Amino acid sequence: MYKLFFNLVFKRMDPEQAHYLAFRWIRLAARTPVLRTFVAAALAPRYKELRTEAFGLRMHGPVGLAAGFDKNAVAIDGMTMLGFDHIEIGTVTGEAQPGNPKKRLFRLVPDRALINRMGFNNEGSAAVAERLAARREVFRTTVGVNIGKTKVVPEEEAAGDYVQSTERLARHADYLVVNVSSPNTPGLRNLQAVDHLRPLLSAVREAADASVEGRRVPLLVKIAPDLADEDVDAVADLAVELGLDGIIATNTTIGREGLKSDAALTAETGGLSGAPLKERSLEVLRRLYARVGDDITLVGVGGIENAEDAWQRILAGATLVQGYSAFIYEGPFWMRAMHKGLAARLNNSPYATLAEAVGAGVSDADRKKAAA
Numbered sequence: 453m454y455k456l457f458f459n460l461v462f463k464r465m466d467p468e469q470a471h472y473l474a475f476r477w478i479r480l481a482a483r484t485p486v487l488r489t490f491v492a493a494a495l496a497p498r499y500k501e502l503r504t505e506a507f508g509l510r511m512h513g514p515v516g517l518a519a520g521f522d523k524n525a526v527a528i529d530g531m532t533m534l535g536f537d538h539i540e541i542g543t544v545t546g547e548a549q550p551g552n553p554k555k556r557l558f559r560l561v562p563d564r565a566l567i568n569r570m571g572f573n574n575e576g577s578a579a580v581a582e583r584l585a586a587r588r589e590v591f592r593t594t595v596g597v598n599i600g601k602t603k604v605v606p607e608e609e610a611a612g613d614y615v616q617s618t619e620r621l622a623r624h625a626d627y628l629v630v631n632v633s634s635p636n637t638p639g640l641r642n643l644q645a646v647d648h649l650r651p652l653l654s655a656v657r658e659a660a661d662a663s664v665e666g667r668r669v670p671l672l673v674k675i676a677p678d679l680a681d682e683d684v685d686a687v688a689d690l691a692v693e694l695g696l697d698g699i700i701a702t703n704t705t706i707g708r709e710g711l712k713s714d715a716a717l718t719a720e721t722g723g724l725s726g727a728p729l730k731e732r733s734l735e736v737l738r739r740l741y742a743r744v745g746d747d748i749t750l751v752g753v754g755g756i757e758n759a760e761d762a763w764q765r766i767l768a769g770a771t772l773v774q775g776y777s778a779f780i781y782e783g784p785f786w787m788r789a790m791h792k793g794l795a796a797r798l799n800n801s802p803y804a805t806l807a808e809a810v811g812a813g814v815s816d817a818d819r820k821k822a823a824a
Contacts, residue, residue, distance in 0.1 A: 467557040467566070471780075475527060482530035482590065492591070495788050496535035499795040504537070504806055506749050506771045507670035507697040509626055511594050513537040514806060515762060515790050518753050518774035519598035519629065519674075523574045525583050532591040535787030540774065541580070542598030543631050544621065546613040548576030549603055552636065558720050559780075560713040564757065566777050568704070569636045569722030572600050577617040584624035597625035598674070599656075600634060607639045610648075611655045618659040622669050630656055633676035633703035635723045641676060646686045649673070653694055672698035677705045677732045677754060684736055685822065688743040698749040700774075701740055702733045705754075726777035730755030734768055741769025741811050742822035757782075759793020766806060767813030 465473070481487045502513035516538035517531050525541040532539060551573025558567040574580070577599070584595075599617040601610045614630060622628055630653060632643040643652060653673060660669045673696060675687055691699055704723025711718045711728060733754030740750055752765030753774035762773045779786050794806075803809040 463559070463561070466555065467559050468554065471557070475522075478530035478534065479527050482527070482533050488529070488533050488590065491784075492533045492535075495784055496533065497788065497791065499791055501795055501798055502537075502791060502806060504771065506751075507627060507672075509538075509594050509670070511537045511772075513791055513794070514766065514770075514772050515787065515794070516540060516594075516596075516751075516772060516774045517779070518776040519543055519596075519631070520568070520570070521776055521779075523572075525580050525587070525595075525597075528587065528593065528595060529590040532593040534784055535791065536593070538594035538596060538626075538772070540596035540598050540629065542574070542629070543572050543600040543634065544574050544577050544580045544597065544617060545572050545600050545602040546577050546605065546616040547602045548579065549573065556722070558717055558722075560711065560717055560724075560726070562712040563726065563728055564777070564781050565711070565713075565724055565726030565728050566780065567717070567720050567722045567724050569720070571603065571636045572634065577620040581620040581624060584621070594626045595624075596627045596629055596672075597621045598629040598631050600631040601637055601640055601643070603637055607642060610643060611652045614652060614656050615659040618656050619663050622660040622663045625669055627670040627672060627697065628656070628660060629672045629674050629700060631674045631703070633674050635676070635704065635706045641678075644675060644679065644683065644687065646690050649687065650690060650694070653690075653696065657694065670697035672696065672700055672749075672751065674700040674703055675736070677702035677729060677736055678707060679736070681739060684739055685743055688740050688748075691748050692744055696748060698751055699740055699744075700751040700753060701736045702729065702754045705729055705732065707732075725754065726781075727755050727757055730757075730761065734764060737765060737770055738768040738814055738818060739822055741814050742818040745819075746811070759790050759797060762790060762794055763797045763809075764813070766809050767811070769811040769814055771807075771810050 504514040517536040519540040552571035605613040752770030757778040
């Protein structure tokens, strides 16, 4: 039914307009007690065997909503109602910004992919912090806050911009993500270089600790799939050195290899997400786990379409996985299928828990190669 609706309605609409229309429906359902109870019962059944712990946080399962869908923290309960085990909001910047000019979101249906050059359009860290502080929780969930650089802030002043967001948002976050890997903010990916990344992450860690009393907010960094292998290794080593809690692998790609969609679409600038990222994102994740082992929690994202994809990420070292593009194509029953499929794979595996399965597919040869 959703695919029919997608083809008849959403496919004919501008993708960004369709996104906001669906968003309004989700928010409306979450505000209606009887409807949200019914929807959650139908779409978000819980499986005890999928319970997951990551960086000290307990979750119903390992599958979360990737950043970019709920930029301003307006639909946390709505997305939890649909079954997501954690919600990562953002990317949020220090100051509000409109993002790039429209049209800036494109569907590549034959590739089950999206291209976006949204440009971190969001209401800014002050407004999002105020909304999070006023939130009355309907469904208990884990909320990650993804922060990025305000476009007009020069690269040399980026740390101060991230610190401002941290000071406003860290107290409202179950975990915090430093996003230095979007291709849609000029110069942002330069911050992935270790000599830039070390002082930036250190400044954010210090600001988070100073802003929040009584608990340590887990800090993660999100990296691009386009990093060379040696740069992936350098980020992994830096994360261990600084005592980061996690790495998210990966963001969108600027690559366009092997796409089936119309050339005019594939030529659009921006970050590509969805199925075409599957192979490289899995490769980066496996390399990270071979390098860091269980010292750091890894989050797999990029090209995860179904439970089998999620299971392969777990075997490759991911404690958590995230999705976005597949949810657009599969619709509201996607998370129900993900949970059911993951539970079946775990129950048919030699592992008693998901934690036992994490990294089980990474061989000694992989570890030796990563250490070389």
